[in-house]
Amino acid sequence: MKFLLLWPLANLRQHRWVSVTVIASVAAVVFVVTTLAGFVRGYEAAVARDVDRMGFDLLVTARGCPYEAATLMLRGGVGLRYMPDGVVERLAADPAVAATHPTLIHPLRDPDSPSGMALVKGVTPRFREARRLAMADGAWLGEAEGVVLGFEAAELAQRHAGDAFLLPGLDTPLVVAGVLERTGSQLDGTVLMELEEAQARFGLPGRLTGVGVQVHPQHRGALDALRERYDNEAELQVIALDTVTAALRAAMEDLRGVVTLLTGVLGVLGAALLGNTTLLRALSEHRRHAALRAVGFPPLWIGAAMLVETALLVGPGTLLGLGLAVAAGGVSGARLAGYLPYAPAGALVQLTPVLALAVAGAALLLGSLSTLPAVLRMATGDVHAALQADT
């Protein structure tokens, strides 16, 4: 039995460059397939996590995207639109509504920022709980004096909790109360301030750009009617979490389809490459195999050695590919997310033992199947004719 391993091993060593090339090719295919499959899982999980953390069932804003409006305003366009008075009160009075989270988004020109502006968001202290925000450093609004910086805003300004912080255009320095964990959302580049303080500092008393709405679980059936009622108002627009979720889910389905297709194509290409290599090897070893059959080696034994040889190519190639996928998971996830309209936070390439085992199993199965033509050719070939050829 030891020669079922020793012979293929010696054969691979003798043709080491071919072996290395095949192992590298298998590794490349496994790396791409694993990364894509892991990305689908990771992206799906990250999107689900983000959806879960959106916190609001409905987001009611002044008609028009407040972020676009802020950019326009800084470029001399029409200013931000604010919500009409009384919307928050009307919403709060609705029996279906469990909580409201009024916000004021205010842009400031900031030449040091890559976007040319700093976004300040005035929120109530309950905003953190609703959005399930985690602190990377320091304390939340209301727990300490000052503002809370999004993760990237803190990095850009190189500020930590307790540091002084100067908002562009404002003379009075503020204190950084805390820094948020990365969320993967617009909050990362935002400065968060208590709503009333923001309204006072920017001279916008009572002004709001939006309000997040949480609905009682037992009143979820009223969500559509609520959305429709406010969306019908001329100055308001309503974004429903369900709509966002459905759009993301549809995008995920598309992504899964593309990845499945790519995985299939790569699998077929990998199997074809392996099958071609194995067949070429079998052809070059044709007479040797015939001679071994002539001296009494059963075709099954030689076939098993050929399959072991394939396994010795596919095995290390698969391990290498999986190792690369694990090592480069972060970079791969970021690069892949760059091609998609929405990049959630967290690890986007999710590699699990089950996925690794599935990829390894599929690689071995495809490798074995691709070797079968060569094995069949060896087992059914005319030994006498092979031995007489070119002699």
Place this chain on the structure above:
Amino acid sequence: MSVPVLELSDLSKSWAGVPVLADAALRVGSGSHTLIRGASGSGKSTLLGILARLVRPDAGAVRLDGEDITSLGGATRYRRERLGLVYQDPQLVDCLTSIQNLEMTAAIQARPGPTPDSLLRRLGLLHRRHVRAGVLSRGERQRLAVARAFVGRPRLVLADEPTASLDPEARDHVLDELFGLAGDAGATVLMVSHDPRVGEHVAFQQRVGLQQGRLHQLAPSAGSDASARPAGGPQPC
């Protein structure tokens, strides 16, 4: 003549309608050495192919130890357990060492034969036991192929032009070793060659010519234990 170990009777074989063997007959005694000579394409290799059960005859019978091998099942097992084969091209496993080539063949044998080390010693290859077969000289490779043929304690050794590509010194060496090992094992040797110098080797008790598909005695040999007969019926030596 002792009881023949190998007996061919009325053996015929055609390739694409062209007859290469026509009612060929031969009797070979146990432990004897027989040379079959013939021009290229005369059917020598086809004859050995039939004896090795690599080629199916159109007609006739081949009896080894009284048993008709053409009607037996398990050709691979038959070759493994009863035959030793040596070809012009040794077709060793080049990536394995000398000793590994013999050990691998020994690993599939049911009956223990001489140990690979003893075979290498006998053939003067012990100092090359850990050298890959692919880097051995042509003569060394052919001696290793001879050693491989005796790993399974064969009853019959079939050699197809085993010295065709060797220089005279290597040729004599290979033939001496082959006959020496066959003598030790009590194996019968049937060798085909078109080289007249091979036929001069004293170990052959019988020299048979193959011409137009028929076997005929070439020259009487002292102490011969075998006989060839023309087509159509048995004929004493």
